[in-house]
Amino acid sequence: MIIMALVAQVAATPTFAEFKRLAPSIAGDLVLQGQTHGRIDSVIAPVGGLIAPGVVEAELVEQPVATERGCIRKRWAVSFSAPPSADINTATLARSHSSTEIGMPRPHGCRTASYAHLNPGIDQAQGFRSLTALEQIRLGARNLRFQCSDETSSGLCRNDRTILRVLNTLTPWAISRDANDVLIWLGTPGGIVTEVRFDLAEPSRVRVTRHIPAPF
Incomplete structure (x- = not known):
């Protein structure tokens, strides 16, 4: 009332x-x-x-x-x-x-899921395929080949084991598309960006970059 x-x-x-x-x-x-x-x-x-x-x-x-x-x-x-x-x-x-x-749904359903924003140019089907591929990468899928660059002093690019460990601590928050590649931003919006880039047709070749975003 x-x-x-x-x-x-x-x-x-x-x-x-x-x-x-x-x-x-x-x-x-x-x-x-x-x-x-x-x-x-x-x-x-x-x-x-x-x-x-x-x-x-x-x-x-x-x-x-x-x-x-x-x-x-x-x-x-x-x-x-x-x-x-x-x-x-x-x-x-x-x-x-x-x-x-x-x-991706969690055991308690969609209310507790972590969500990523779809930028223009990528549809829902591509977005879900991208998140699925990211999970396979984070699990250490076979034949992974990393290319890594880091503008910070985090030590992200020390070796493949370090890259996988770090990727498993971060949450994806945005997904974009650039030509044949998808780009997934992980971390916290407004903070240091860890970008994972790969071709959905060949997700075993992964480029990982870490940078500080430009100020607004």
């Missing part, structure tokens, strides 16, 4: 302050109305990073869906804007867009 009363007071386009007070599923229905979306499981508001004056951003994460290949969910980036001199809590919805994330 309390939630319904609160919703009744919120305008069709809620302010950022109103948006934050709502349950995730209700907040999602309001700011994503007119767009096809699943049930929103969680809201991250505000999102950090360099943002223009008068703008505040949030992320809405959908409930994951289990498929034959693995787990799929959408993440929505939502921007609210207000005049630069106004209280940011009065900001109203400016725009939103979605991206797709995939993950």
Whole structure:
């Protein structure tokens, strides 16, 4: 009853302050109305990073869906804007867009899976094939040949055993495509990037690079 009363007071386009007070599923229905979306499981508001004056951003994460290949969910980036001199809590919805994330299911299902963002140019089928190939690499598949470079002092490239040990401690968070190669970024977004690159047709030849991302 309390939630319904609160919703009744919120305008069709809620302010950022109103948006934050709502349950995730209700907040999602309001700011994503007119767009096809699943049930929103969680809201991250505000999102950090360099943002223009008068703008505040949030992320809405959908409930994951289990498929034959693995787990799929959408993440929505939502921007609210207000005049630069106004209280940011009065900001109203400016725009939103979605991206797709995939993950391999864990024993407790898709809710506990780790998810990787699919960048433009790679579809879900290629993404799942890439994660499957990465798992085979991390298990030490036969005939692996590593090419390694490291801009940090981590010692990643000391030998193949070290590379495999390090790769097994990191979580993939983004997948891209470059010509015939797939690129998987592991680690933590915003932190040191460990990139694994290989051709899906010949995943035994693996290029591993570690670098510090350029500042925003």
